[in-house]
Amino acid sequence: MKLTPLFTTLILSVSALHSPAVLAQNFPSKAVKLITPFPVGSGPEGVLRLLAEQLSRKWGQPVIVDNKPGANGFIAIEQVKRAPADGHELVQMDTSQMTVYPSLFKKIPYDLDKDFEPILPLFSNYFMVTVGKDSKYQTVAELLTDAKSNPGKVNFGSWSVGNPVHIASGMLATASDTQMQHVTYKETSALYIAVANKELDWALGSVGTAGALQRADKIRYLATTAPKRQAGWPQVPTVEEAGGPKGFEFSAWTALVSPKGVPASVLDKLHKDISEVINTPEMKAKFAALAYDAYPMSRGQFSQLLKRETERNGRVVKQLNLQLD
Numbered sequence: 001m002k003l004t005p006l007f008t009t010l011i012l013s014v015s016a017l018h019s020p021a022v023l024a025q026n027f028p029s030k031a032v033k034l035i036t037p038f039p040v041g042s043g044p045e046g047v048l049r050l051l052a053e054q055l056s057r058k059w060g061q062p063v064i065v066d067n068k069p070g071a072n073g074f075i076a077i078e079q080v081k082r083a084p085a086d087g088h089e090l091v092q093m094d095t096s097q098m099t100v101y102p103s104l105f106k107k108i109p110y111d112l113d114k115d116f117e118p119i120l121p122l123f124s125n126y127f128m129v130t131v132g133k134d135s136k137y138q139t140v141a142e143l144l145t146d147a148k149s150n151p152g153k154v155n156f157g158s159w160s161v162g163n164p165v166h167i168a169s170g171m172l173a174t175a176s177d178t179q180m181q182h183v184t185y186k187e188t189s190a191l192y193i194a195v196a197n198k199e200l201d202w203a204l205g206s207v208g209t210a211g212a213l214q215r216a217d218k219i220r221y222l223a224t225t226a227p228k229r230q231a232g233w234p235q236v237p238t239v240e241e242a243g244g245p246k247g248f249e250f251s252a253w254t255a256l257v258s259p260k261g262v263p264a265s266v267l268d269k270l271h272k273d274i275s276e277v278i279n280t281p282e283m284k285a286k287f288a289a290l291a292y293d294a295y296p297m298s299r300g301q302f303s304q305l306l307k308r309e310t311e312r313n314g315r316v317v318k319q320l321n322l323q324l325d
Helices: 006-017 020-025 043-059 071-081 095-099 141-148 162-176 188-196 209-214 264-278 282-292 299-319
Strands: 031-038 063-069 089-094 115-127 128-131 155-158 181-184 203-205 220-225 251-259 292-294
Touching: 006 209, 020 095, 020 220, 020 264, 031 043, 031 071, 043 063, 043 089, 043 115, 043 209, 043 264, 071 089, 071 095, 071 251, 089 095, 089 115, 089 209, 095 162, 095 251, 095 299, 115 264, 128 141, 128 188, 128 209, 141 220, 155 188, 155 203, 162 181, 162 203, 162 299, 181 203, 188 203, 188 220, 203 209, 209 282, 251 264, 264 299, 282 292
Parallel strands: 031 063, 031 089, 155 181
Antiparallel strands: 089 251, 115 251, 115 292, 128 203, 128 220
16 A cells, blocks of 8 residues: 555654654653552651652642552552552652562462553662650660660560661661561551650651650650761761660661653653752752762663662571561
């Protein structure tokens, strides 16, 4: 069949509309949803809301934060796994959901490599060793000495098995050769209230999540898991300075991820625009208030980070003898 010049022009026009450059140029063409497994009021969720506000202004389209907490984050993750691969629905995931769960669970409802496209980490953060205001522990050394003298009697908490706080707490117990009991809570708010009420002996928490109770003088910070004292809290020693294991440190991060199959040009635009927003004064101020650090890297570098940390955290899960069905 011989194509007429008009028909040929129409075909070329339609093809151009679906070219990678045009897809990226027209993105987003509708509202964008940012799905998060974190509850309202938590540090990571607060960052996401500010990010959404700024992206909405930048794109001229609504950017909606949708909270889907529970089930280890699987509810939020599965929703985006099934979403159209056009970049208009993204999910916030943390270190454990991306690099711990594949080793922790015999089966999880997603495969990071097959189901998702990593975009970029939003921030990294260290944790504080928190205790109740009236806790008998004044240093990490006192806490660990008590744990060593009373195996299994001292308890710590987190919001699930295998989350970053649980992994870091387990690493501290292993490094100090102590046995402590892990208690889980459904939400982070309940977790730190339990610390304040001394139902829990201690828990690791970020400034973003545990900070409200610390500012209300309900809990105290014994130490930070950072390698050196943090700028906003120079009075808080490192774990080593507070009498804990030498060289102990632990950080975690959260990231944005899209469904598999989103065009590379759209992923590049998402990476570029989100990176620009993260570098605005408003976001930098938010990070400083929560003791978060911007964690800039390319999509390729992020893929390499995921590979390295999946291997490392797999070893940690094995050392802690953790396994869930």
